[in-house]
Amino acid sequence: KDTFEGHQVLRIVPKNDVQLSLIKELEKMIEFELDIWMGVTDAFSPVDIRVPSHTLHSFKSYLENFNINYSTMIENLQEMLDREQEEMDSAARVGQ
């Protein structure tokens, strides 16, 4: 079973076309093992990316290097998944 302990989902809002193309390039950078949840559209439209815990530090450094602002949309994905699973289990129990 795949777990996502420590994985974060970062929200990046490109401020201009330069940042836009830098973020587009991310999709090709396999070393970060990114999972693009919501892809690049245009400047000022958010991009959401799931980043595994083991590449989080280097990925954030990369963004900071290029002055690309980001916020953390999901702090720890596994916690959310666990909560969802609990909710489903308890709904199933109530149903029974």
Add this chain to the structure above:
Amino acid sequence: PRNTDSFDYARYHPINEIYSFQDMLVAENPNMVSKLVIGQSYEGRPLNVLKFSTGGTNRPAIWIDTGIHSREWVTQASGIWFAKKIVKDYGSDPALTAILDNMDIFLEIVTNPDGYYFTHTSNRMWRKTRKPNPGSSCIGVDPNRNWDAGFGGPGASSSPCSETYRGPRAHSEPEVKAIVDFVKSHGNIKAFISIHSYSQMLLYPYGYTTTPVKDQAELHQLAQKAISDLTSLYGTRYKYGSIINTIYQASGGTIDWTYNQGVKYSYTFELRDTGLYGFLLPANQIIPTAQETWLALMAIMDHTHKNPY
């Protein structure tokens, strides 16, 4: 649940419960609902389509599918709600009644069953199909890049490890091929609506090219009406436009293929939300999402019914 009235529409269900729901709905409404099996997934699961019909032969039809990207759980959950809504509203909602008196509706709730099963058992974040790729340790194809419409062009990946891997050739995935064969053999599909999440958009072709479709003006106007209806319920804000102008270039997409097959009213949705939860939309938002989406679906279906071509 013993019947579809006691089914809990406000929670997410594993695939066996969705299969049971479909069978119950057919058993309860034998004169309106039937189940077609249009093919098998790679792992051998049935590709079930609910047919809503009040009679006639090969009537003009509307196709709706949910869940082609398996992790987008709110879409399968909304599909279940739509199925029940169609049965409940026929005979009481004049617009839906008029549609169903003249047209059939086909609804595929679990378009990527192997992926959906996998999201419940092994990897909640799985998006693709589950067919192995020869020569690679990475599994699956993005079934929304596998259609014969600009296949292999920009906006899809040639790498099996990518989330947007297009597959070895167009229609290589049995889940896609089954729909292709169905649409071609039916020959009278007038609207095709493929439902995804998240990011709140209603999109029409094209995704693979910037060339506008010849019906762009009408599709845009109808999208505007559909979104205005959707927003009227809870104020949810949607963007609308062509795929390439509104999201990004994407080749091999579903509705580009259907449009090129002659299905004028080809649309794809991105349902809630805008990013607080992503693919983990809390279950208490399933019904509001389905309710507001239904208003937009009705706008598209009603327009299709009133504008035969």
